[in-house]
Amino acid sequence: MNVSTLCLGILWFGEATGYEIKKLASEGRFSHFTEASYGSIYPALGRLTRDALVTVREESQTGKPARKVYSITDKGRGVFIDSLQDRVPCDDTCKSEFLFHCLYSEVLKPDHMAASLDARLGFLKTGLEHLREMHENCEHAGSRFAIGYGIAVHEAAIGYIEKHSRLVLPAPAEAAE
Amino acid sequence: MNVSTLCLGILWFGEATGYEIKKLASEGRFSHFTEASYGSIYPALGRLTRDALVTVREESQTGKPARKVYSITDKGRGVFIDSLQDRVPCDDTCKSEFLFHCLYSEVLKPDHMAASLDARLGFLKTGLEHLREMHENCEHAGSRFAIGYGIAVHEAAIGYIEKHSRLVLPAPAEAAE
């Protein structure tokens, strides 16, 4: 799924600026299965406008650059839904540098492994909290499903790490006090 | 994590050809958190050889092109471990086109949604089976941890979908037979 499609998908639920799209993609309802940077969003919005899949409305402000509020057009909605229906997705991908590191736990400095485990757990717990919050404030069935999925997977990951981290940590020194 | 690092990481456990590296990355022990294509692996191996992080040994065969078996060097091991220790990873990423589709379940053809759910479940179940198999045949602690993590996450995802798929499926017609 490319950034243009993502933008259309976000605009599907309501108008937004490039800035807001970025926030939604990296911190909002879409963040646990999506990514995008300004450097790809702004050019994408330009192309979508050119192709009449979205329209822009400028709101000038004092000081800040004018807000450009994008709205999806009917054509945009059509193209978007068609593009989704074009293929059945199943090959979601995860890239985990964390798991990769775990493979070499015996040869990494013990501190490094402990720090990684810790960082990963923290990251997952923050994410989980965030997802739970969203889950409470969301009525939309599809979004609830996606968020719930994220919650389930996060919980599983946290539970697993907490139960099995000794596999990748050095044997604790005998307690001798 | 780039492809060069991945190659070093795979060669860490033993020598392999480019072809075998590709298989390990897409179907083997590394496949649930990693990706790489021939078009990136072969050039990476070339660069690694040039930089003396790996060595090659050619085994000519009749018919097929000569197998080029790569081995990691001491320098390669050093560089690899250092590169891991350079930073603490926590920001694993998932890209899920599947979840994205779910957000629009009400406006997609019902068949499409059902097919997506089905495909995703099938994909997850196959993956899970595969992970379980690997888990049985693997002694190495770090790998067991990574595989176990994958199993936990897969199980959670499958369980969630099976329990909540009605959220993204149209209300079933009243049974009337």
Added chain:
DNA sequence: GTTCACATGTAACAGGTTACATGATTGG
């Protein structure tokens, strides 16, 4: 006073994918 949130955008660069080219052997 400094950092954060708001707000847009570009250009150079990096990184990887897809498709192509080639070809024997094995299993169904």
Added chain:
DNA sequence: CCAATCATGTAACCTGTTACATGTGAAC
């Protein structure tokens, strides 16, 4: 006989990231 597996490699292309450029107002 056809498909899959083994096996390497290149080149064109696509996509996206990073870093830069710019600037205000509010909060701490």
